[in-house]
Amino acid sequence: MHRRLGRRRLRGGMQDYIRNFMNSIDPELERLRFDYEEQLAWHRARDRASKVLMQARTRDNDLQTQWQLVNIANTEKAMLNLLEDARGLEEELMKQKAGVEQEVQQRTRELKEEQAKLAAAIQGLSFSFFMIDGNDRVIMVNSAAEKLFGRSDPALDWIAGQFGGAFDFLADLRRCREEKTVIDNQGVAYGSKFLRVFTAPIIMIRDHEEVIGAVVLFEDITEARLMERSREEFFAIASHELRTPLTAIRGNASMLRDMFGEKLDKDAQEMIADIYSGSIRLIGIVNDFLDVSRLEQKKFDFAKMPFDIVELAEKVVRGSEEMAQAKKLYLKVEKPADGFPMAFGDSERTEQIIFNLIGNAVHYTREGGITVGFENKNNAITVFVADTGIGISPQYQSRLFKKFQQAGEDALVRDVSKGTGLGLYISKLLADGMGGQLGLLKSELNKGSIFYLTLPAKS
Amino acid sequence: MIKIFIAEDDPLMARMYEKAFKMSGHAIEMAFDGEEAITKLKNIDPRPTVILLDIMMPKKSGFEVLAEVKKDAGLKGIPVIMLTNLAGKEDAEKALGMGAVLYLVKSQYDPKQVVDKVSEIIAGYSRKENVPEVKVEVKDIPEGKEKKKKK
Numbered sequence: 001m002h003r004r005l006g007r008r009r010l011r012g013g014m015q016d017y018i019r020n021f022m023n024s025i026d027p028e029l030e031r032l033r034f035d036y037e038e039q040l041a042w043h044r045a046r047d048r049a050s051k052v053l054m055q056a057r058t059r060d061n062d063l064q065t066q067w068q069l070v071n072i073a074n075t076e077k078a079m080l081n082l083l084e085d086a087r088g089l090e091e092e093l094m095k096q097k098a099g100v101e102q103e104v105q106q107r108t109r110e111l112k113e114e115q116a117k118l119a120a121a122i123q124g125l126s127f128s129f130f131m132i133d134g135n136d137r138v139i140m141v142n143s144a145a146e147k148l149f150g151r152s153d154p155a156l157d158w159i160a161g162q163f164g165g166a167f168d169f170l171a172d173l174r175r176c177r178e179e180k181t182v183i184d185n186q187g188v189a190y191g192s193k194f195l196r197v198f199t200a201p202i203i204m205i206r207d208h209e210e211v212i213g214a215v216v217l218f219e220d221i222t223e224a225r226l227m228e229r230s231r232e233e234f235f236a237i238a239s240h241e242l243r244t245p246l247t248a249i250r251g252n253a254s255m256l257r258d259m260f261g262e263k264l265d266k267d268a269q270e271m272i273a274d275i276y277s278g279s280i281r282l283i284g285i286v287n288d289f290l291d292v293s294r295l296e297q298k299k300f301d302f303a304k305m306p307f308d309i310v311e312l313a314e315k316v317v318r319g320s321e322e323m324a325q326a327k328k329l330y331l332k333v334e335k336p337a338d339g340f341p342m343a344f345g346d347s348e349r350t351e352q353i354i355f356n357l358i359g360n361a362v363h364y365t366r367e368g369g370i371t372v373g374f375e376n377k378n379n380a381i382t383v384f385v386a387d388t389g390i391g392i393s394p395q396y397q398s399r400l401f402k403k404f405q406q407a408g409e410d411a412l413v414r415d416v417s418k419g420t421g422l423g424l425y426i427s428k429l430l431a432d433g434m435g436g437q438l439g440l441l442k443s444e445l446n447k448g449s450i451f452y453l454t455l456p457a458k459s
Numbered sequence: 460m461i462k463i464f465i466a467e468d469d470p471l472m473a474r475m476y477e478k479a480f481k482m483s484g485h486a487i488e489m490a491f492d493g494e495e496a497i498t499k500l501k502n503i504d505p506r507p508t509v510i511l512l513d514i515m516m517p518k519k520s521g522f523e524v525l526a527e528v529k530k531d532a533g534l535k536g537i538p539v540i541m542l543t544n545l546a547g548k549e550d551a552e553k554a555l556g557m558g559a560v561l562y563l564v565k566s567q568y569d570p571k572q573v574v575d576k577v578s579e580i581i582a583g584y585s586r587k588e589n590v591p592e593v594k595v596e597v598k599d600i601p602e603g604k605e606k607k608k609k610k
Contacts, residue, residue, distance in 0.1 A: 236547060240515065243544035243566040248471040254569040255478060283566045290546060301548055 128218035131202075132156065132173070139213070148218060163190060169197070176201050177211045186221070193222045232297070239290045246286065250279035288422045292403070295429040302434050306458035307347035310340055313372050313383055316354045324362050330369030331362070340374065342458040343381045345434040350455065353427040353438065357385040357451050360423065365389030368448070382454040384441065391445040400440055401428040431455075461581060462486045464507035466496035466524060467542070468516040472565065476511070476542075479570035483578070493519025497527045500534055507537060508581055512559075514543040514550065522557065529558045538580050542573065 119140075122129050128145030130138055136156050146152045149159065160169040167188045176183050176199040185197040196219040201211045253276035261269055294300045310333075317333055324331040343350070354372075361370040368388025375382040392400065403425045424438075431438035436455040443449035463485045467473045473489060480487050488503060490496035493516045500510070510528065514521035521541060528534045540561040541554045551562040560580060563573060 236545070239546060240544050243546070243564075244469055244472065247544060247566040248475060250566065251475045251479070251570045254571065255475070255482075258571060259482065286566075287546070 127220070130159075130216040130218075131213060132216065133213045134211070136173070145218065148220070163188065167197070172197070172199050173214055173216070176214055180209065180211055187225065193220055194225045195219065196221045228297070231293075232299075235290055235293045239286050242286045243283065246279050246283050250276060250283065253279060285422075288426055291426050292422055292429070295426065295433065300430075300433055302349060302430075303346040304344065305347065306342040306344050307350070309343040309350065309381055309383055309455070310335060310374060312347055312351055313354055313374075316351055316358055317372060320355070320358045320362060323359070324370065327362065327365070329362060329365055329367070331358070332369070332371055334371060334373045336374045336376070341376055341381060343455040344458040345436065345455050346430075349430045349434065350453070353430055353453055354383065354385070356423045356427045357453065361385050361387035361389060361449075361451075365448070376457065379457050380454050381457045382452050384450055384452050386448065386450040388448040391447055392440070392443040392449055393445060397440060397443060400424055401438070427453075460486060460505070461509075462488060462505065462507045463509055463511065463577065464488045464490070464496075464500065464503075465511045465542075466490040466493070466516060466521065467511075467513045468492055469513070472513070475570055476573070479574050480577075482571075483574045492517040493521070493524050496524045500524075500528060501531065506533060508584075509577055510534075510537055510539045511542045511577070512539060514541060514545050514554075522553065525554065525557050525559060538584055540577060540580065 122140070122142045125142055125144055128148045129140070129142040130145055131140035133139045138154065138156055141153060146154070149162065151158075156170070156173075163169055167185070172183050172185065175181070180201050180203060182201075183197075183199045185199075188195045188197050196217075198217040198219065200215045200217075202213040202215060204210050204212045253272050256272050257269070257276065261272070264272070291300075314333055317331055321331055358370060358372070365387045366389065370388075371384075371386045373384040373386065375384070401424050403422065428438045431453055434455060436453060438453050439451070441450040441452050463480050465473070465476055465480075465487060467476065467489065468491050473491065477487055477489065488499065488507060490499050495518075496512070496516070497519065500507070512521040512524055516524075521543065525539055525541075528537070528539060535558070538561075539559045540563060541551075541559050542563050542565055543550070544565050546564050554562050561576065563576065565573075568576075
């Protein structure tokens with residue numbers, strides 16, 4: 001605008017020009033002033049804003065600090081609480097620890113007591129006791145052991161050496177540990193003694209069975225052995241001594257009968273016959289006693305062979321026919337179908353048993369007779385001897401297979417011509433020894449009885 | 460000529476068997492203890508046909524006599540029968556193992572039965588001169604033991 005003012009208006013209107021200029025500047029000034037004031041205002045505002053911001057910041061910082069302080073305070077509090085709790089727990093722990101320690105002490109005391117009792121018991125044993133650990137060291141030995149070996153605290157090697165070559169002690173120990181098995185050696189010689197050496201593993205079960213040692217017992221069985229030996233000898237000698245005069249009686253009676261029988265009158269003949277049968281019976285008794293002695297000591301050898309039990313029974317029946325006929329009793333065999341299997345065992349002993357059963361049956365039967373039957377079941381063979389005899393009372397049945405079962409009031413009723421009453425007892429021992437069974441199947445007074453003998457069938 | 464040699468120390472038994480064998484018509488030679496038995500056996504001529512030995516005898520037992528017999532070239536071919544009242548199975552097995560052909564428990568037999576058994580043995584032996592191949596059946600009457608034996 002001011003450009004329009006040029007030279008034309010300069011003189012006369014200088015004032016107008018200045019006025020116009022001033023007027024034109026005014027707005028500028030105004031604008032400037034406005035701008036200036038605006039800026040000022042702006043600056044003032046900015047300052048104010050800054051101040052406010054700073055204040056805000058400060059407050060913010062303050063707040064934060066306060067917040068932090070509060071946090072710290074809280075944390076402090078929390079920590080203190082925790083510490084207190086911890087202290088409380090620690091006290092608790094200490095109490096419990098004390099309690100546990102007390103218990104442990106108590107238990108240890110009890111354990112020590114038990115150990116002491118055990119040790120005392122082991123010390124008091126009459127036989128020698130060794131406890132051996134996993135490294136073949138002797139960890140416990142009782143006084144009987146020290147006495148036996150004549151030495152306190154004997155070592156394993158030394159003990160093993162005491163037996164010489166006859167008994168490999170260490171080998172047994174090894175086997176006991178490796179196979180986790182008990183080894184029982186009866187009759188190991190040691191000087192003039194006989195020992196029983198019993199070795200057992202000590203097994204601990206953790207996650208699996210572990211052998212942590214062994215227990216070895218030595219028992220002096222010298223006396224028992226000697227007694228056994230002398231008992232055997234006694235029986236052998238006694239039976240031998242008894243047999244000789246009995247043989248003389250039997251033999252001479254039979255020769256009298258053979259050589260002079262016809263020349264003698266009936267009474268004399270009968271007397272000779274009675275002397276003869278008496279001697280036979282007595283010889284049978286002596287044999288029975290010896291058999292029983294051996295069977296009871298388990299020193300009896302049984303043959304183990306297959307044999308035809310039907311044929312055997314028939315043979316015994318044939319041999320008993322005279323006896324049965326004398327009492328007018330029948331004696332028959334119910335033969336099984338063909339292909340009846342063989343029995344497995346000792347045929348002579350089986351014959352003895354069947355003879356005993358048939359003999360008893362004939363003896364206790366007054367009328368009727370005896371039947372022999374057979375059965376094959378479950379790989380076992382049974383022979384039955386059934387009679388129509390006087391039967392056996394229930395109370396007596398329980399004593400049947402015991403020793404000397406002819407004792408009791410029945411002995412008066414019965415005819416004691418059956419000898420010692422060892423028959424069924426021996427038969428039962430024989431049957432058992434062969435792995436078989438002898439028993440009374442059933443019996444009824446005045447009706448009869450059925451006895452049975454079962455043996456394994458030949459497989 | 461059949462000659463029976465018997466070694467038996469008990470007079471009861473000796474008399475009894477002497478009678479029994481004489482009844483059967485055999486000639487008998489007796490000895491009353493183990494030593495006498497050995498001496499006689501080695502010296503008598505002709506040699507006996509069969510030898511019967513008791514076991515429990517003074518001076519030497521029947522087992523010892525048996526051992527001597529088996530060691531002697533002239534005697535070992537003669538059948539030996541043990542005639543005893545020892546009824547142990549072990550004794551029977553021992554005797555049979557040492558070469559006896561029969562083990563008889565005296566009390567289990569009448570004398571006549573013993574004589575019969577001896578005759579059986581003699582018959583068996585004479586059939587095969589000097590190559591005794593006697594098979595005797597195993598028969599166990601409590602401990603009268605015989606043996607299935609091939610020499």
